[in-house]
Amino acid sequence: MISKDRIFNLTTEAEFEALALDIFSFQFENNKTYRSFCDLLYKCPSDIKSYKDIPFLPIQFFKNRDVLSNQNTIQKTFTSSGTTGTIPSKHLVTDISIYEKSYLKGFKQFYGNIEDYVVLALLPSYLEREGSSLIYMVNDLITKSSHAESGFYLDNLNDLANTLKRLESEQQKTILIGVSFALLDLADAYRFSLEHTIIMETGGMKGRRKEIIREELHQILKSRFGVQHIHSEYGMTELLSQAYSSGNGLFECPPWMKVLTRDTEDALTIQNSDKTGGINVIDLANVNSCSFIATQDLGRVYSNGSFEIIGRFDNSDIRGCNLMAI
Numbered sequence: 001m002i003s004k005d006r007i008f009n010l011t012t013e014a015e016f017e018a019l020a021l022d023i024f025s026f027q028f029e030n031n032k033t034y035r036s037f038c039d040l041l042y043k044c045p046s047d048i049k050s051y052k053d054i055p056f057l058p059i060q061f062f063k064n065r066d067v068l069s070n071q072n073t074i075q076k077t078f079t080s081s082g083t084t085g086t087i088p089s090k091h092l093v094t095d096i097s098i099y100e101k102s103y104l105k106g107f108k109q110f111y112g113n114i115e116d117y118v119v120l121a122l123l124p125s126y127l128e129r130e131g132s133s134l135i136y137m138v139n140d141l142i143t144k145s146s147h148a149e150s151g152f153y154l155d156n157l158n159d160l161a162n163t164l165k166r167l168e169s170e171q172q173k174t175i176l177i178g179v180s181f182a183l184l185d186l187a188d189a190y191r192f193s194l195e196h197t198i199i200m201e202t203g204g205m206k207g208r209r210k211e212i213i214r215e216e217l218h219q220i221l222k223s224r225f226g227v228q229h230i231h232s233e234y235g236m237t238e239l240l241s242q243a244y245s246s247g248n249g250l251f252e253c254p255p256w257m258k259v260l261t262r263d264t265e266d267a268l269t270i271q272n273s274d275k276t277g278g279i280n281v282i283d284l285a286n287v288n289s290c291s292f293i294a295t296q297d298l299g300r301v302y303s304n305g306s307f308e309i310i311g312r313f314d315n316s317d318i319r320g321c322n323l324m325a326i
Contacts, residue, residue: 002287010255020051031069052270056280056294062089062238067289079131080237089237094288099240102285103137106254110244118147122178161190193226200231240285250306256284259307273303
């Protein structure tokens with residue numbers, strides 16, 4: 001078994017590499033879906049010398065297979081929103097405490113103590129369905145913030161606007177996390193000048209508004225909320241970790257997560273930095289499902305490990321948590 005302490009206390013690249021190889025061996029032996037995929041590629045642990053050599057499971061397998069690396073009781077099933085006529089992804093979680101550890105430690109790394117913030121959530125499209133991993137995370141952040149003002153908002157934008165203005169007058173550190181179309185609805189109806197509030201968008205128009213590129217979205221939101229930067233969260237149903245951007249669309253990962261790009265013409269070839277390609281994610285918190293996932297996002301990874309998302313592969317489903325596609 002792989003211990004949680006080992007996952008969440010990584011400090012060096014060598015430690016990450018060693019743990020990634022150990023988790024690959026563990027999942028190769030215990031995950032039937034992943035083992036079948038590796039067998040088709042004639043890849044086994046003795047062939048793998050670096051995490052870049054590890055096979056990345058196409059994310060579509062989460063739609064029609066059980067991606068599990070142990071036989072423990074399933075504590076939580078997270079599902080994607082999907083679109084009409086598509087099959088939603090499902091992430092079977094046998095140890096919800098790993099997810100909780102991942103998002104709490106990740107939040108602290110990028111933003112500090114959750115107790116210092118009021119957390120306001122404007123996520124109507126997620127609240128309207130069951131099984132959202134984003135709602136699970138934000139609900140826990142709201143609870144742990146220990147501020148009476150923290151909470152979810154649906155259609156009561158006037159209440160939200162008044163709360164934001166009051167918290168600003170009190171110089172209270174606040175995070176407003178919202179889906180893009182809802183943030184635009186709020187920005188259309190009200191104007192703000194916020195110095196103590198972080199605006200964090202999670203992406204997704206979901207047919208509510210015309211799709212626009214991220215730069216245009218952020219420019220509108222910056223102007224109307226009166227902030228210098230728009231933050232973003234990069235996560236998805238199939239992952240138990242999140243990357244965060246504090247502006248300009250550049251994301252950074254916590255120590256137990258890494259993003260690579262693959263050649264768009266050869267899915268098995270990992271590219272060097274600064275090239276556009278398909279996004280592959282290593283999420284070591286996915287120890288009980290699959291930690292090595294080939295997504296349908298297109299992006300670019302830089303030499304310092306930061307990355308940006310620049311679009312989606314053609315004909316791929318629009319995922320609820322994806323950023324603006326161009």
